[in-house]
Amino acid sequence: MRTQNMNRDWIATARTLSEALPYLQRYSGAVVVVKFGGNAMGDDAAMAEFARDIVLMKQVGMNPVVCHGGGPMINDLLGKLGIESRFVRGKRVTTKETVEVVEMVLSGLVNKRIVQAINDAGGRAVGISGKDDDMMVCEADDPELGFVGRPVEMNVQIIRDLYSAGMIPVIAPVATGMEDNETFNVNGDTAAGAIAGALKADRLLLLTDVAGVKDASGEVVTQLHPDQVRTMIADGQIGGGMIPKTETALMALDEGVRAVVILDGRVPHACLLELFTEHGAGSLIRSTEPRVKPHGLRQGEAGL
């Protein structure tokens, strides 16, 4: 019977909402930095879905901070300009010419697309980059990479001011240098980690285009201790863009972030699944003992 089926659907929906209550209570006031990678962004519908999840997080009393990437979009524009993209250990080799394109794409096209999507979903997004209020000051990461920055000074009060005033900061990973006012291209994961570390965030969610950190047999490892991550980098199980991602996770944990999750941003409602359900998503990296549940909080655990 159609009516009975509909009733069953409604009851299931109500049950899901009810089951979210302990998570909503525990995460109230929590600072959650969400890194939205270029590969995770997808089409307009996927972007709208992501934006709704971020607005929902804000609506229920969390403080989401979005830090984005946009590597594929930079590749596109560089390609149109006839400039080749080259990466070393997951980071773009960035010339003076390239960095202008990087800033145009990240602080312009990508940042404003996300801001607009969040505002369309009823949030109050404000787009900034690491340059605003000197939020992120960098020095050169490695001479081989050119204008790629490594954050050395973080001034995150601007972010706290924005979320305390009801807004959702959306941050492009472009920063100022210590000298000569250079512009630095910062890997999106590195920037998100530095921001999460400086905020001592409760969670850092790194959204990407794979289901999580995979081992040599291609299986996603749902829970990782930092020592396991170090081993997997050293023995080559972790490679490419996953290197800056996992290195970021380790650094963020060292700086006081409670836990880092690497998850598949292409899965609908990935953030909600991770934060508000028992199921979780992707690979969780933290220093403490494994949880009873695969993701989220340990059963009976009081804190985050």
Ligand SMILES: Nc1ncnc2c1ncn2[C@@H]1O[C@H](COP(=O)(O)OP(=O)(O)O)[C@@H](O)[C@H]1O
């Ligand atoms: N052990 C691993 N587990 C998962 N992905 C890995 C691993 N080693 C390398 N990778 C690669 O890392 C990529 C994710 O990094 P990247 O492309 O930079 O993502 P994003 O653009 O979302 O920041 C994956 O698509 C995959 O090709």
Ligand SMILES: CC(=O)N[C@@H](CCC(=O)OP(=O)(O)O)C(=O)O
């Ligand atoms: C230094 C460096 O590699 N910067 C990145 C910044 C964008 C980024 O990180 O984008 P994703 O998160 O989509 O990969 C780049 O130029 O591609």
